[in-house]
Amino acid sequence: MVPSAFEIINVIGKAERVIGYWTPERGLSRNLYSKGKAAYSTSKNKLKEPIWPGDTTQQPKRLRIGVPLKTGFNEFIKVEWNPEGDIPIVSGFTLDVFLSVVEALPFPLPYEFIPFVNKTKQSAGTYNELLYQIKLKRFDAVVGDVTIIANRSSYVDFTLPYSESGITMVVLTKRDERDNMWIFLKPLSLELWLTTGIAFIFTGLVVWVLEHRENKVFRGKPVQQLGTTLWFSFSTLFLAHREKVVNNWTRFVLIIWIFMVLIISQSYTASLASMLTVKRLQPTFVDVKEIRKNGYFVGHQKNSFVKDFLLKDLNFNANMLKAYDTPEEYNDALSIGIRNGGVAAIFAEIPYVKLFLAKHCNKFQMVGPTYKTDGFGFAFPLQSPLVPYVSRAILKVTQDKDKMDEIERRNFGRETTCLDQASMVTSGGLSLPSFGGLFIITGVASISALLIYVTKFLYIHWPSSNTMDQERPFYMRILELAKHFDKEDPSAHHLNRAGPRVHPVPSVEIVGASPSIDDAHGHSRTSIEGSGDIIGDQDLNNHTLGSRAANIEPPHTPD
Incomplete structure (x- = not known):
């Protein structure tokens, strides 16, 4: 029917x-x-x-929603035109999130998308200018990859962010240097090499001053003393020094010095082994200050607030900034290098950087600090009653992990960043500040020991210099004191080389009658014991026979 x-x-x-x-x-x-x-x-x-x-x-009325026109990173927001009815077709990650949010609202929300373009269908301005159209009541809202920042909140109200963000730096990576013949110099920075060399020489000089008057090893011709001092100092690196020291202040200095040498050598070995065995990506620049100081060009995303951030917050010169729109332009600008009109780094928001690195994982790196922002959000007029409803809907959508994973996979693919790129990044060689405390402790110990020793020497020997002729110049007295320092200290306990412990016994002079053999034995024993030395039995026998021979007179022959 x-x-x-x-x-x-x-x-x-x-x-x-x-x-x-x-x-x-x-x-x-x-x-x-x-x-x-x-x-x-x-x-x-x-x-x-x-x-x-x-x-x-x-x-x-339908909600008039303004959307930005982008020529790059269309995975976030993309505007195309229907050739039949000249109607805009909007797609991308931001749109999918917005549609999910509208579905989560407790009421229907009619809307229409209006691209922010001029008569030639090109972008009509920056993101700040797009948001300002809300205040001018040309748009009722803005949907796009719009970053929530403080100065924009003075003329629009933002919802809660639907995506985290922040500004970071992308730089070109260096090639792996494991085949470099000078790689053994890489573990330590130039400043650390120079400081360590100076410390070796200074420590050797301190040891020489402390040992020169008391230790025969550190005496001799000037060239010999110089060689011994340098050899002693540098051989401590391998704990191969064989020269003994006699001054307690020298021992104090060497304990602290060898401790520092051990730490530096172990750190050097570990760093070099890591460089030789692990393939690492080295960033060309890691410090914003270095780029700004050298006046290198830097890039940023076109029509983005990042330009103002570089000028006001990081104090870059406006002439050093270049705007880029697409990932391909990022790649070209960083690849050609700073000497060929390229840029040293590109500053962009983290979502764009991750998308860019997903396509060029082994060529570029995200380095340096991350400058926090509040993320991407939707914009409405000030005090709009829709903001709390949309914000609550955003929470429902973003907390649904399965839904967000599906949206990201549909727009970005399976990989949105390099796998474990942080583990592939390494810093440069070990730097001087890493060992600054050790150098300070060693320097203070060496200087203290040197000052105490010199003060003691001057206290003991300076009065003798005052007995000189008072008319002699002061520098002559100093030279006389230096000559005195160069003399060997007679009261010091010297380290003698190993040698025979048998001392020669002087011949016995015969006065009066010849003693008996027993007397000769007793006399020899008394003389030897008095000398404090030990003489072998053979020497004792020889001495006895010599004594006997001295008492034998040749036969008298008649005239």
């Missing part, structure tokens, strides 16, 4: 209201049975006025 009429119902919450009918004969009409014969009509004016949300009969 075919129905002869249909009711047209206006749904109001959980209630309903009939606003008209439709019949095959008359089309739309307000009453089902009307007097007279009416012509067929499809006009909505034949129906009663519907009641819209808010208990009003005035049909609400």
Whole structure:
């Protein structure tokens, strides 16, 4: 049975209201049975006025939503034009999030997208200018990859962020230097090499001063003393020094010095082994100050607030900034190098950087500090009643991990960043500040020991210099004191080389009668014991025979 009429119902919450009918004969009409014969009509004016949300009969207008026109990073927001009706077609990550948010609202929200373009369908301005159209009431909202920052909040209200963000720096990576013949110099920075060399020489000089007057090893010709001092100092690096020291202050200095040498050598070995065995990506620049100091060009995303951030917060010169739009332009600008018109680094927001690195994982790196921002959000007029509703809907969507993963996978693919890129990044060689404390401790110890020793020497020997002729110049007294320092200290306990412990015994002079053999033995034993030395039995026998021979007179022959 075919129905002869249909009711047209206006749904109001959980209630309903009939606003008209439709019949095959008359089309739309307000009453089902009307007097007279009416012509067929499809006009909505034949129906009663519907009641819209808010208990009003005035049909609400669609929300005019402005969207930015981008030529790069279209994974976030992309605007195309339908060739048939010249109607904009919007797509991308931001749109998918917005559509999910609208579905989560407790009420319907009619809207239409209006691209922010000029008559030639090119971008009509920056993101700040796009947001300002809300204040001018040309747009009711803005949906796009819009970053929430303080100065924008003075003329628009932002929802809660739907994506985290922040500004970071992208630089070109160096090639792996494991095949470099000078890689053994890389573990330590130039400043650390120079400081360590100076410390070796200074420590050797301190040891020489402390040992020169008391230790025969550190005496001799000037060239020999210089060689011994340098050899002793540098051999401590391998704990290969064999020269013994006699001064307690020298021992104190060497304990601290060898401790520092051990730490530096172990750190050097570990760093070099890491460089030789692990393939690492080295960034060309890691410090913003270095780039700014040398006056290198830097890039930023076109029409982005990052330009103002570089000028006001990082104090870059406006002439050093270059704007880029697409990942391909990023790649070209960084690849050609600073000497060929390229840039040293590009500053961009983290979502764009991750997308860029996903395509060039082994060529570029994200380095340096991350400058925090509040993320991407949707913009509405100040005090708009829609902001709290949309913010709560954003929380529902972003907390649904499965939904967000699906949106990201649909727009970005499976990889949005380099896998474990942080583990591939390494800093330069070990720097001087890393060992600054050790050098300070060693220097203080060496200088303290040197000052104490010199003060003691001057206290003991300076009075003898005052006995000189008072008319002699002061520098002559200093030279005389230096000559005195160069002399060997007679009261010091010297380290003698290993040698025979047998001392020669002087011949015995015979006075008076010849002693007996027993007397000779006793006399020899007494002399030897008195000398404090030990003489072997053979020497003792020889001495006895010599004594006997001295007492034998040759036979007297008659004349």
